[in-house]
Amino acid sequence: MSKILEISSASVGYDDELILRDVNFVISDFDFVGVIGPNGGGKTTLLKLILGELKPQKGTIEYLELNSNETLFGYLPQVVSIDKKFPISVLEVVLSGLLGRNGIGGRYSTQDKRMALDLLDRMGIKNLKDKVIGELSGGQMQRVFLSRALVSHPRLLILDEPNTFVDNKFEKELYELLKELNKEMAIIMVSHDLGTITSHVKTIACVNRHLHYHPSNLITTEQLAAYDCPIQIIAHGPVPHTVLTKH
């Protein structure tokens, strides 16, 4: 087990506004971290810092050194409204996950294509490989984007709200799949939904301007309050329902 990345007393933000202060955070192989916190608390900023899109204004972030044929990250961005008419096929979308590894002028090998098709097969959507992405349902689309994140066999899989806009069936399958994948790679997952997160992740990071690392997947309301991490808690019962904190 080695450290994939280490953030040391990093402060990060945009131009004149710091979003996250003094973050210390380590992700090692086979970790499964759930990132929770209120909107605007800096969850996305943390991911941008990890992905290298934002540089820390103070402190450092260090990555594991890899061979040139290895990939550090697989990234599943938050569902944004994609252009449903955009002329790109499912297989092309999955293969785009290899762009960083193959270089912007690179070509795909037969092995790359086979890997992409195997992934689609694993997701149960191989028959859709030539479809235009916009013709797929929400759940199918998330499977494609997850395949895109996985096609480079990353050391760390980064998921930003993977369970928004998908049906319950896919959500269940997704968590089972993540459990399988966690045997091969570390996972960091941002979610609003603490209830589902705690039953699947190993550890929790509360992000609200600061980062509080909680080295267990069990967390109490008191601890959340201590971490200054007000979030919605969803309990699971026979009928799906939402329990709101007293206010």
Next chain:
Amino acid sequence: MFSFFSDILQYQFVLNAFWAALLVSVAAGIVGSYIVARRLVFFSGGITHASFGGIGIAYYLGLNPIFGATVFAVITAFGVEALSNKFRVREDSAIGILWSVGMAIGVFFVFLTPGYAPNLMSFLFGSILTVSKQDIYLLLGLDIVMISFFTIFFRPILYLAFDPNFARTQKVPEKLFTYILKAFLAMTIVLSIRLVGIILLISLLTIPPTIANLFTKKFKNIIYTSIIVGFIGSLVGLLISYGLNVPSGATIILSLVFIFLVARFFRFIKEKINNNQYKL
């Protein structure tokens, strides 16, 4: 009929027009497929019309109008972003403003120019007579550069257009690519003005990919089909334009619209047949 063709092929300007039609179809097919996929049609319309400002000023100063058009097209292509970022003007408003400011400057300077500007109509509606050898070489150069760029960087172009947030994580130099593609768009527009004119240019960019999209949904195939369809439409349009002595721009666009209607009809018939088979 044969004598008609052998007749017209004697003239240098007809040959120039033929080559211009071919070379413009390649550039317009590539750029058109891109702007249609990325929904940049209105943006492209803005660049096209704003370039008239450069033509007007060039006339007034006695310079090459294509040079003026290039300067204005490039300024507009980059000015929209600057205007919406630095001055907080909404992007579509910024396009609309630059669109009409360019046209206004053009009209202003054309009317200040002493004497009559005989080629002005040809800039608005296109004229095969004005295509020069120099235009052909410029078009050839643009085509070669664009074909090379799109061949080598097809994937990053496609992925950046589809999902810029993800492409960035794949180390695609977003800014550089966007600038290069904007420059290609501006150059294609400027060099197509001779053939179809400012007013009709946007159709030359958008109709071929729209026809292609009826039959294929792969970006690469849309580009190929657009080039072929654009060339057929331009050629038919040029012949009609020569035969009836009307501006080439109008006949080319009408030919393309006709091809679109025929293609849409075939598509409709094909869908009917497929549906009937399904019912049986």
